[in-house]
Structures are given as C-alpha cells and as structure tokens.
Amino acid sequence: MLELRLVQGSLLKKVLESIKDLVNDANFDCSATGFSLQAMDSSHVALVALLLRSEGFEHYRCDRNMSMGMNLNNMAKMLKCAGNDDIITPSRPMMAVTPSPSCSKVQVRFTCCFAQDKIADFEMKLMDIDSEHLGIPEAEYHAIVRMPSSEFSRICKDLSSIGDTVVISVTKEGVRFSTRGDIGTANVVCRQNTTVDKPEEATIIEMNEPVSLTFALRYMNSFTKATPLSNTVTISLSSELPVVVEYKIAEMGYVRFYLAPKIEDDDEETKP
Amino acid sequence: MLELRLVQGSLLKKVLESIKDLVNDANFDCSATGFSLQAMDSSHVALVALLLRSEGFEHYRCDRNMSMGMNLNNMAKMLKCAGNDDIITPSRPMMAVTPSPSCSKVQVRFTCCFAQDKIADFEMKLMDIDSEHLGIPEAEYHAIVRMPSSEFSRICKDLSSIGDTVVISVTKEGVRFSTRGDIGTANVVCRQNTTVDKPEEATIIEMNEPVSLTFALRYMNSFTKATPLSNTVTISLSSELPVVVEYKIAEMGYVRFYLAPKIEDDDEETKP
C-alpha cells in the first residue's frame, strides 16, 4: 500500500507538466525512501530522472516497493482536476494505490479535500510497462554552470527562432550559447556573476577545463518546461558524457534531464 | 415600436455570449412587461429560456408585442461593437426597432453614445423565423441545488477531461458529480454548506427525495458559458423532468437551460 499527501497541490502537477512532453508512459517507483521515475523519451535520445524524497511529503507511507505504470498525459488530466491551487480553497491532494475491490487491476486513486464541504476523487488504472532501470554513475564534469532558470529558458527560446542546435561553450570568459541558421547567427554570453541581490539570480561557473558541446535546441526547450519547479538550473558538461540539466525541487529532490551531445560536423550546420 | 436602454452596456453582450453557441437564430419576443426568448438548440436536445423584465432597463418602451428574428452571432458582433465596457467612456447602448424608411424590411438599430463626442450606430435586418412557443409548466422537483456558478463550471470542465457524461446524484450526503471514461473515473462531492462569508459562496441543497440523473457534459459545459451573468447557479432535478440550470440576472430575470436526462444504460458508458 502506498499513500502520499502533498503540501502544495500544484507541485506534482508541475512535475508532470515538465516531463509529459518527453515521455508518454512511465513507471513510478515507490519505496519507503521516496518516489522516483526514470524514463527515456520516445525517440530514445533524452533521459528523464525524477526524485521526490519521502520527507518532502506532508504524509508518506509505502509498505512495500512497487512500480506503477502510468500514462503521464492521463495522470496530468487527473491531477489538473485534483490538485489545483487557484481554486478558493487550496487543495492537498492525497494519492493512494490500493488493489481496487471492484476490479482485478490495481488502481491509483487521487483524493482531494477542498475544506470540509467538497471532496473530489479520481481513479486511474495502472499499466504494465516494460522498462529497464539504467544505473547512472556519479561523474566528474568538465564544467558546471548554475544560472537563473528563467534566463536559460529565455536563451533557449530565443536561439531556437534562429537555429536548430545550440553550442554551449564554457571558458574562463563565461558560458556561451551559440546558434546558426539560415537567417544568421546568434551568441549569448553569460559571465560569472555572484554580486546579485538574491542568490537565485547568480550565475556561477565552476570550470575544470574548457568544454564546447552541441545539442538539439528542441530537447533543450523541452527541458525548460521544468522552469516553474526551480529558480535556478544547473548544467553539467563533459565532453565524454551526456549533459545534465537539473532543476532542484526544494527540500524534496530534483528533475534531471540527460542529453547526449551531437557529434559536431561542420556540414551539418551549414544547411544547403 | 420598441426602445430599450441598458445601464450596463455589457449585460446584453454577456447574455448573447451565454446562448449563441447553443442557438443560431431565434425570435426575441417583446411586450410591455419585458424582453424574452425561448429556443431549442440546433440538435433539438436543449432548450434555452431568457427573460429580461422591463423594469430592469434604464429605459424601456414597447408599444405593441412583437417578435424579432435575429441571427445571434450577427447580433453578438453588433453588440461587441456597441456595448463595450472596457472603452474609456462606458457606453449605455440603446436598441430600437423601427420600420426602416429606406427598406421594406424591419430593422433593429443599436445606438451607442460614448460621452458627448462619439456615437456609434448599427443596423441589422430582422429575419422571419418559424418557432413554436412551448409552455413550460411550473413543476415540483425532487431536489434543488444552489451553488457557486464558478464551482459548477469548474466541475463540469474537469469531468469532461475524463468522460462524456456526468451523473448528478443528490442524497442526504450532498450532491455528487461523477464521470467515467477510458482513462478512469472521477467523483466530486459537494456537501451543503451555509456557514460561508458571502451568501453567494453557499451550497444549499433542498431534497424531497434522492435523485440520480445522467447528462451529456457537452451541454452542461455550454450552459456554463452563462457563468459571468451570476455568482450562483440553481440546478433543479426530477427523475421525470428535464433538469433546469438557472442563472439569475440581478433584478432583471434569468437565463434557464433545460436538458433531458440520458436514459441510463450500463453498456453506454463502458466504451469498447
């Protein structure tokens, strides 16, 4: 049996919004320590890893490890109803997985109490999804950039109106985002900046050695759907590893996106 | 001759917005006591009844009873121009029906004075529309639910992301809205609640006997277009009668929607 209750009704909704464009169906793995998910996107290019630790929930109980296969779009529809903050009474949706008495299939149930007088509950069947869990080893990165998540989002959006790929280069000068398309080129340089009013506005660059890698902007723009989850984003780069774009979820865990760099090929960017 | 002037320029616009998706063409019936409309939706499933009593108008004069056939979309276009509140000077549109001297057809004329210096007028030809006026007898209902209109709107919208029909059940427990679809089931229960800060936030349930009826959510969602007209909605249910969804228009009248329940059929909801 699994039971969990969130303080913020909208958090689980934001988590789903951040990943449901990349992943259609996925297994949520639940254990006594928390709630996690690992899934490849449908074209098997990007990997999403989510962790929500049990101590971040208002209530969390998981009697035995279980893996719950869900269609993320359907789950998002359910949560849109259950976990809404903008309703007069804020909701604290409760999620419970129990073998349903009426049906042989295991079901997940979201219950949502809006004050005393209104209760909503939603039941969704679970799916069997084949998936293999990849071990992601801790790694050393050539460079780690921490910057405001809204700024990273804006840069990715701006560059994608000009080109299809972004070259992210970290040097002593700072971090440079470049693109090239039919209409021209664009470069945005962000320098280290720690003298800011609020710590979340800082741009902090830790560099062991310079690195320059090319990525598909389409994926980067998908990752920035997680911007509402965190004020800052951390981008870890290494020439031999996929980039990690991480959004921390305060006191609970993270959403991490992994994406392999494109092999740089001069012909590729100069379109015919 | 008919002449009427509204204090709130946007009221007639909101009334039209609330019904023009259901009804394309309709006769407005005018008499000394007021302005009314009764029309079936184009698939002859739902009925709309509108009443605007003469005393609610800033100015109202109707010399003889008349029936004016109008295309509601065209009328909405005209009113969008004439009766706008968000313009600097609020308008009080005047509507007049007079035989036009230039043309044998009867025309309706909307005139709108924005302060001293700007006058807009719009003329629209009237149509001949065949319609029979149904007598709707006063009836006893098994249950009458009054609740905030925004909450009813939200519930209908939420449920329609999961299923196509809603079962509305009134018991001693409260009123329950349920749906079932391919992705799962949803139930929202609202209990009687009169201990609220503002009377319009109350949920009041008058029940003579329990009732449970099934309706198409598509129609319910159309009815909730009238939400801007009133803070509360009244839903009158009886197993032998169409449901009445009523939005009162302060000091003037109402918009009422009538919809026959679906015959409950267990096969129908379990889609193949």
Next chain:
Amino acid sequence: MLELRLVQGSLLKKVLESIKDLVNDANFDCSATGFSLQAMDSSHVALVALLLRSEGFEHYRCDRNMSMGMNLNNMAKMLKCAGNDDIITPSRPMMAVTPSPSCSKVQVRFTCCFAQDKIADFEMKLMDIDSEHLGIPEAEYHAIVRMPSSEFSRICKDLSSIGDTVVISVTKEGVRFSTRGDIGTANVVCRQNTTVDKPEEATIIEMNEPVSLTFALRYMNSFTKATPLSNTVTISLSSELPVVVEYKIAEMGYVRFYLAPKIEDDDEETKP
C-alpha cells in the same frame, strides 16, 4: 560604417512589428541625418514610409550613405531576442553594419548588453533588393483628423467584423466611419473634442472642404499595428490623393502609411 544605439530597446521592435505584415523585404537607407525606409506592400497597393532621425538615438554614427536590404521577419526575430524590455535588466541594443571579416557579404550585427554580465549578439546577412524611391510631394489635404490611436484602431476592428470597406467622411459634424456588410450596417461618428484631460485624448478636425473616401478595412487594420508607437494618429484625406495614416514616434520621426481610395461603386458594396 553604421552604428546606432537606442535608449529604448523595444522601439525598433515595435517599428518592425508595425510594418512587417505589409512588407517582407525592404531597404533601410542610412545617412548622417537618420535611418529611413520606404516600401510598397507586396500587392503594391499601400506604401510605408519610416523615418528615425539620428538625434533620437542614444548613439548614432553613419560614415557614408548606405542602403541595407533586410528581410523584416528575420530582422524582427533577431530584435525579439536582442531588444527586450521585459527582461530584468533593460537592454539598449546596439546595431552595427560592418563588412564581416569572415565572409564577403555585408552583415548587420545587433549587440545587446544586459548589465555587465550578459551580452547577446546577432548577425544577419544583408540582401540585395531592387527598389525605386518614390518622391512624395508635400500636399494640401481637404481634411486632417487627429484622434487617439487606440480609438481609431478599435473602430477599424469593430467595423471589419461587419464589412470589408470603410467610408471615411469628414463634414462639419465630425468624422464618420461607415461600413456595410451582409449582416447590416455600422456608423461611428467622432466629433471634434478638445476639452479633454490629456491632450492625446483630443479629437481635432481641420477641414478645408468635406471629403468622403472608401478604403479597404484590411489595410486600415494593418496600419493600426503601429498603435503601440504613438497615442495619437493623424489621418490626412484628399479626394485626389492617397490617404496618409501617420503615427509620430516621439522626438524621432514617424511611420506613415499611404493608401489609395477605392473608386466608389454602388454595386461593389451591395454583395449578391
């Protein structure tokens, strides 16, 4: 060499937004006195003339006259990235045209410093565009109407939901905008009004002789895209000349739109 810097990052963006629906590709003509453009719309019916005088720029340097052919949509994309006001640090984009060392083609470069720590630059290739510069002689107009630009925009939008053309008539009574369509007719009359709180809310009519001209509303609605550039619009009418719809750009210049009147033809407006 040309270098210019704007105080308001968004001004050049607004200028482009106001004309890019009418004109795809155009030559910007630069000289020591300023920056100008003259172009026909793609169907050769309307003419756009833009002037931004050098003294309106924070920094302006132009060593020799040059004509820069640009695709306005591409330029708008670049400026959307470079010149954004809604970012935390307001930007003052710098535009420079220099023979690029890496390429035989002349390029335009937009550079944008957001405070100390973020720099964006964008390079776009210039195009060769054939164009002939029309001399537009100063003319006497029968009537000149100055009114709030938002009101003119609203009238054009409202009328275009009813008809395709607008008749603009200036008489002693005021200025009248009329249209006629399948669903009916509309007339909006604005009288001279100088007793307003703010000078930009005045409607001022200078009339030498009455004039009544018909124009395509589609073009008028395109012209009103320039509304964000100015609180007022000036409409100069003469029966022998194209109408001039002018939006002044404070302390810098103007955007002017010229449109030939339609030859009035009674059959044309009464559609079959």
